[in-house]
Amino acid sequence: MGAIADPVRREILVMLRDGRLSAGEIAGRFRISRPAVSRHLRVLRQSGLVRDELVGRQRLYELDARQFTQLSAWLAQFVQPHGWEQRLDALETEVYRTRRRRRARGAADEAKENTA
Structure with a gap:
């Protein structure tokens, strides 16, 4: 999965492990620009690793565990x-x-x- 190749995207996944976060909360934890974080979130969303929901004026992101089952099964061959x-x-x-x-x-x- 190319989506997890980037360390910023991996860090976003770790952040979302504990629950939903807004795009602003995620961006606030990085030294890169908000548009750069938005691009990373888009890649994760398009890969199916995260899903988003518009709640009022906030876009909330959360992990989509179904994709991790497939990823975990694929990675198991290397362990x-x-x-x-x-x-x-x-x-x-x-x-x-x-x-x-x-x-x-x-x-x-x-x-x-x-x-x-």
């Missing part, structure tokens, strides 16, 4: 499990292997009964 996560992965593999063996054994036993 190697550590410690107990790795052991759980190994356990899961063993459980599936055992289930396959039992099914195969059950199918073979059933085939023997049908031919006898």
Whole structure:
């Protein structure tokens, strides 16, 4: 996602993690111009990472968690499990292997009964 490539946009996302903020509140936390912050907000809105709502004269921004689920799933491919996560992965593999063996054994036993 190119939208999170810029550090200002990442910082905006962190700010919005705790709840909705107006464009003015967001811009007030940066040393860059308000129009520059507005451009960053537009990129985040167009990417679907944030949504906005006009409330009176204020435009409020908030995170759109649905997009983060997809992003998180994509990023997971780059994270190697550590410690107990790795052991759980190994356990899961063993459980599936055992289930396959039992099914195969059950199918073979059933085939023997049908031919006898």
